[in-house]
Amino acid sequence: MDFPLLDIRYDGKRIAYLDSAATSQKPAQVIESISDYYKTYNANIHRGIYKISEKATEVYIGSKEKAAKLINAGSYSEIVYTKNATDAINLAAIGWGNRNIKEGDHILITEMEHHSNIVPWQMLAKKNGAVLDYVDVDRSAYTLNEESLEKGLAKSPKIFAFTHVSNVLGTVNDAKRLTKMAHDAGALVLLDGAQSVPHMKVDIRDIGADLFAFSSHKMLGPAGIGVLRAERSFLEGMDPMITGGDMILSVEKQSSTWNDVPWKFEAGTPNIEGGVGFGAAIDYLNAVGMDNIQKHEIEITKYALDALGTDDKVRVYGPDIKSGVRGGIISFSIKGVHPHDIATIFDSHGIAIRTGHHCAMPLVRSVLGLPAAARMSFYLYNNEEEVDRAVQAIKSVKEIFHVG
Numbered sequence: 001m002d003f004p005l006l007d008i009r010y011d012g013k014r015i016a017y018l019d020s021a022a023t024s025q026k027p028a029q030v031i032e033s034i035s036d037y038y039k040t041y042n043a044n045i046h047r048g049i050y051k052i053s054e055k056a057t058e059v060y061i062g063s064k065e066k067a068a069k070l071i072n073a074g075s076y077s078e079i080v081y082t083k084n085a086t087d088a089i090n091l092a093a094i095g096w097g098n099r100n101i102k103e104g105d106h107i108l109i110t111e112m113e114h115h116s117n118i119v120p121w122q123m124l125a126k127k128n129g130a131v132l133d134y135v136d137v138d139r140s141a142y143t144l145n146e147e148s149l150e151k152g153l154a155k156s157p158k159i160f161a162f163t164h165v166s167n168v169l170g171t172v173n174d175a176k177r178l179t180k181m182a183h184d185a186g187a188l189v190l191l192d193g194a195q196s197v198p199h200m201k202v203d204i205r206d207i208g209a210d211l212f213a214f215s216s217h218k219m220l221g222p223a224g225i226g227v228l229r230a231e232r233s234f235l236e237g238m239d240p241m242i243t244g245g246d247m248i249l250s251v252e253k254q255s256s257t258w259n260d261v262p263w264k265f266e267a268g269t270p271n272i273e274g275g276v277g278f279g280a281a282i283d284y285l286n287a288v289g290m291d292n293i294q295k296h297e298i299e300i301t302k303y304a305l306d307a308l309g310t311d312d313k314v315r316v317y318g319p320d321i322k323s324g325v326r327g328g329i330i331s332f333s334i335k336g337v338h339p340h341d342i343a344t345i346f347d348s349h350g351i352a353i354r355t356g357h358h359c360a361m362p363l364v365r366s367v368l369g370l371p372a373a374a375r376m377s378f379y380l381y382n383n384e385e386e387v388d389r390a391v392q393a394i395k396s397v398k399e400i401f402h403v404g
């Protein structure tokens, strides 16, 4: 097994890690790439005229080239490294939004967004006097409501920011179609790829979204590094969010000019080891194949949904798997049992799942009407035996809480 953590036994049991939507496990190849950087070429990038600094620079930029290729972006200059997807969306809202959103403008998002694609737009709307509108989620199909989408776009928003895949419902939005609809309505598009890039082939130029955000730690790479992708000319029209060293071309006493993109957005010493590990993670994903990963996850999700579907005390939230718009995420509840109790019992079975609002309070509280939900999420290292264990854990929950 390439994932050392998944070989460890706790109380004699291998962990069934069903929480990859929160963060993924890391293969040995990623861990070793970071260790190798520290052991053999640890140096700051860009500024050293000596071998190990040159190597660190080459590997760091090389990881951007890999990220660009993975999503079919034009070149590494379109890849801005940020701390994570959240930081990337904040950069978009501040670096693009502050300049372009004016009083009375509309910003359109959806009810299925993660807080990272809500709060930055709320802040921007408050600061610049704009209006924040939401596309509703259909309460039975768990997809975006078409009528509400059309209504939102009819207000001529300046930007439509939406998630590619919901981290709660597993809904896969048709990003290409939605982007076209937004462009036809005169809006730019920010696409949140935090839950899509790790799990499926994404061709960002085909989709056509103007701004695209995702995180390394959800795709086998280290935490602390993420991506904001936009075309070079788009990035050139944005302001930096953080200023200081490395992002400048020249500094006078009263003013400064900026470095070329993407460097104008990367002030200070970046997360070099993060870039190194991220590159290794992309190599790993490519070796397995994104199509194979997606196929495996759909199979395992189908298997789990079939097992849960036979239990009338379990309620699952998300689109029908047959609809073809569902990824490997299953949020569920068990009648009369608080989700935290479900997770605690799962843990006693050696199964890691997540409960709570999943950083999507408007969706979980208002749309699903729940205080919290339990969530299983799958990745390339999960298997059917782990789903069987989850089904057994549900049985235990029901016995302990006398459900049914």
Ligand SMILES: Cc1ncc(COP(=O)(O)O)c(C=O)c1O
Pocket (backbone or CB within 6 Å): 021, 022, 084, 085, 086, 087, 114, 116, 117, 163, 165, 166, 167, 192, 194, 195, 215, 226, 359
């Ligand atoms: C859909 C979605 N968007 C954005 C994020 C934020 O990612 P990060 O915490 O890496 O910034 C998450 C994290 O769970 C997510 O699921």
